[in-house]
Amino acid sequence: MKELRIQTEHHQYPVYIGSKLRFDVGSMLNKQYDRVLIITDKNVEPLYLQEVLQSFPSSSQVSSFTVPASESSKHIDVFYQCHTYAMENGLNRQSLIVALGGGVIGDLAGFVAATYMRGIDYIQVPTTLLAHDSSVGGKVAINHHIGKNMIGCFHQPQAVIYDTDTLSTLSNQEWRSGMAEVVKHAFLADEVLLERCFTLPAFPSMERDVLEYLLMRGIEIKANIVAQDEREAGIRRYLNLGHTLGHALEAEAKYVLSHGEAVAIGIDFALFLSQQHHPSLTFPIERYRKWLQQHQYPTSILHDYEITNLVERMKSDKKNDQHDIRMVTLNEVGDPTTVAYKVNEIKEQLLVYKKEVSRV
Ligand SMILES: NC(=O)c1ccc[n+]([C@@H]2O[C@H](COP(=O)([O-])OP(=O)(O)OC[C@H]3O[C@@H](n4cnc5c(N)ncnc54)[C@H](O)[C@@H]3O)[C@@H](O)[C@H]2O)c1
Ligand SMILES: O=C(O)C(=O)C[C@@H](O)[C@H](O)[C@H](O)COP(=O)(O)O
Ligand SMILES: [Zn+2]
DSSP: OEEEEEEOSSOEEEEEEETTGGGGHHHHOSSOOSEEEEEEETTHIIIIIHHHHHTSOTTSEEEEEEEOSSGGGSSHHHHHHHHHHHHHTTOOTTOEEEEEESHHHHHHHHHHHHHGGGOOEEEEEEOSSTHHHHTSSOEEEEEETTEEEEEEEEOOOSOEEEEGGGGGGOOHHHHHHHHHHHHHHHHHHOHHHHHHHHTOOSGGGOOHHHHHHHHHHHHHHHHHHHHHOTTOSSGGGGGGTTHHHHHHHHHHTTTOSOHHHHHHHHHHHHHHHHHHHOTTSOOTHHHHHHHHHHTTOOGGGGGGSOHHHHHHHHTTOTTOOSSOEEEEEEEETTEEEEEEEOHHHHHHHHHHHHHHHHHO
16 A cells, blocks of 8 residues: 655645555544445445445444436535435534545535535545546535536545555546546656656556556645645646636536546647747647547547637636636646636637647
8 A cells, every 4th residue: 555645734634545445444544433424426336335334343323325426416406415414314523524436526525524514524535547636635616507616615635545446447438537637747747757648558457556656646746736835826726737628618518528538628728828838849749639539538529619608618717817817838848837818819729729629
């Protein structure tokens, strides 16, 4: 088992990464909880719920609540149902919530924990590759129909317990989605990691040590940024590389596109903008586009949506100033920055970008 520690201003917690950890979740915690509520989804429940349930000592009263398996669960109604279930099952301020699942469950259950009786403990038990990102850093939220993650807060978990065996049941689409956030971390901070990503064969068949390396490096890069700027007053915005367009696309596509697939397209647009700012430098755009093609990212989906509608959504991005759309771009690989664009400028850039990618 590997271990990392996440340090924020007022809180420190461990991230454990290894095989079979789901059998030990309850016994790995350094505190006993009388009541525990596991929140999971309909796909994860039959695969891993019993094992996690049974990992708690018999002195804990453990219950579970299962929500639909999709982005639609990051909804105020589902959030409310979780609260109702917690109250009906007698959870109190000394209780624990366990987020067992991918990023949807992590964001939802984390936000339930952050708001139940004004905040109780929770842990993350991630079961997707993408959740190497979502389980760390304490951003928890649900969606509003106007935009992604618009209702939420920062609430750090007590621990992250990542059983890498659970990833063996992921679909190709979920591997693809998770790899987009790994590549994002690589573009932000680590050329070696980027090279490793570019040379991977089919994602689901990657060796265990490669998988653990990707997870560890991704989490380290994120942890380093979160440690310096937990509440996104500055450099944490870099973790949003690819998300300004990504979130807009995801919402416009009514979430048929996975988060990571949308972010992957958003990263391509961010590279395109970076190249405009630094015409004398060469960014690995061609390699990145080949990689997207090789792994069947749905890049052509951009053509299904009106630029005007996408820009309308981008206008409600949380990074924005009053009038401008703030994009994360790169000065070079490993050196991110942000650039503010007027709404009309971003529209024009998106039109040029759309033409460029339709020629590829
Ligand atoms: N809080 C953050 O910092 C942060 C970071 C990145 C993404 N996110 C959020 O995370 C969400 C995306 O997370 P995700 O991609 O994990 O999506 P997800 O939680 O919806 O999981 C994807 C699908 O895989 C299924 N699944 C989960 N684990 C499985 C397993 N081991 N085997 C088989 N199927 C499994 C789920 O049921 C679901 O159908 C988005 O809402 C995004 O906004 C949050
Ligand atoms: O942790 C962060 O900070 C991130 O931006 C990570 C993103 O991958 C993640 O999708 C996050 O939920 C986006 O946050 P938002 O503030 O843009 O909603
Ligand atoms: Zn993301």
